[in-house]
Amino acid sequence: MRILVCTGTGCISSGSENVGEAIKEELDNQGLDKYDVIYTGCQGFCEMGPLVIPDDTFYCEVDEEGARKIVREHLKNSNIVKELLYKDPHDDKLATKREEIDFYKKQKRLVLERCGLIDPENISDYILSGGYMALEKSLQMKPEEIIEELKKSSLRGRGGGGFPTWLKWQYTREKNTGLKEGYQEKYVVCNADEGDPGAFMDRSILEGDPHAVLEGMIIGGLAVGADMGLIYVRAEYPLAVKRLEEAISDAKEKGYLGYNILNSGVFFDIKIKQGAGAFVCGEETALIESVHGNRGMPRPRPPFPAEKGVHDSPTILNNVETFANIPIVINKGGEEFASLGTKESKGTKVFALTGKVNNTGLCEVPMGISLKEIIYDIGGGVKDDKEFKAVQIGGPSGGCLPKDQLDLSIDYDSLIEAGAMMGSGGLVVMDEATCMVDLSRFFLNFTQSESCGKCNPCREGTKRLLEILNRIIDGNGQRDDIKTLERLGKNVINSSLCGLGQSAPNPVLSTLRYFENEYIEHIEQKYCRAGVCKNLTSIKIIPEKCIGCELCKKHCPVEAITGEKKEAHEIDPGICTKCRVCIEKCPSRAITH
């Protein structure tokens, strides 16, 4: 019998490794030896971690004491430990199974199906759950047939661009013909340089189901005739690197990788390349430069990597999630895969749902689902029953969508029409406490500092955009700033060399499109309604509401608050650093901005 303990990065930070050890200890103490503790990858529901699942029962926020209790009560005496079950925040109903929780109900888990249910460090688990079947099937197929299946499936790149995967593979495959000097190397590259702030699906797939990515890459190798695979993974993801290394050596041992794969005479090897921390290296030509040991600067395309990639050889370069989709396409068949999703976007997409929402975590949904369903049904609505303001989708390349776009169907094309982008799938929910000008500055600050500096529009353009935003936020905005932002933003989009510059102004333009009034307030009235921009905010105590409890005074880090006990307090605006600690601490909500 298996006890699943989530050891995704989220749960590990909440202490799940110690929880697992506590379970093992208690099993020993109780003399229960028919149970195995399995450390799984991410279950997606990170906020409620650490998660422990014995016999299909879903326990959350388990600490070491709780872990021992599960062993004593649940395993030994078959009593459910009620206080560790998930409680619905709306009606306080307890859920015993994963499927009963709203967060999981509307999901369609294909790519994440195994994540959280198998031991990612055990290849037998993967094989038992149907792993490497697609590889066996692909070995019986002709390369053209594999690509044909992909074509039928209409799978598009999950890194955000949405380029048809089969077409990329087809180009790379065709590069084989017409070569005069015999053998030319080809490469299959997996882009695991997930640099988007607010997205962690690639990390979770790598940590939770590394073999699925390997299998997708090997099939890629078969389809285009490559014999070498590279995984370019962020060095900031040490657990993913470790699990990938193990997966590669296990797959080699079992004959799924390396020489003579499953006695078919095929050779394919995979190596790991660790990135060194540069967002722009997610761009394919920059990634290739980085693999070559250079500064990761993009170059103009064409030639595309399909023609001239790693070591100038034909290369297919896909995102982690795309590769994880490949075995699913082969197993299901292209047509069945294409039955899920919208006309132009097929299959599912994994989103990292975060921000001011009740259930944060990873969710996988069919394409075409509405934003509302994700935020309210899966995410459980805005936290603390606050007002929904906007959702930021697609990271720095994406945009902010307001309330009236909540019914928007999520697919590549409708998102672009609405001024956002699929990006890698970060979905950050924001309430009234978020200032949209500040948020667009946040993204611009990020892209500006990550710009590689090779092309003028991106290097200079993002810098000037940022200067203007800083000016507005500091309270020195000028009347024509909005026009300048729009014009400059469009120019940067139209004239930059790579995707980083071509999408960098998106957060600015989309907030201007939907929240122009906030920019105007900042510029003309010197007012920030969210109270985030410090120069435009002053923190006040409403004397009628203040009960003189002195809590604010006690917590103020700079001693800006004065007043006697049981009397109304005052804040000295000259000293106040607007850290907002007093607002959080005040029990009678007497402090506002």
Place this chain on the structure above:
Amino acid sequence: MKKTNTAKRIDTKVQANNLEENKIRKLIDEYKEDQGGLIPLLQKIQEEEGYLSRDRLEMIANEMNLSLAKVMGVVTFYSQFHLTPKGENVIRVCMGTACHVKGAGQIMEKLQNKLEIETGETTPDGKFTIDAVSCIGACGLAPVATINHDTHGKLTTDKVNDLLDEYDKGSDNK
């Protein structure tokens, strides 16, 4: 209790143990032939020595037949590499979107005030370094910071004091 320190691989050892020259030569030989070996070599040396000193960079450039400018170009391009030693405890505050929306800025401010240094700096006594990272992929627990090998989620400004005290007492980054 067993605790796996998987984060160790990217974390910088602070006690820079200077590698012997022949050991570095050996490392360089290992990566010399590989087109693209420069970045993994730099990673390896930084992992061992804590940072990349000018001496080392010159040596690498010489041995690999590259100009020092080329090596410096790569070192300064990637945020993983640094040219000065770090403090005993390295605090990395996540500045991802989710953390930003949930108040990572305030956590950072508190740290700066408390330690009286700016982001990227080390305290004069060498105990703490504060860094900002773009996203560590634990968005569900925002705001998040890592200190040495541990990730601390759902931070509040209140918790900062206790955390600093905890690491001030003893460093596990040796």
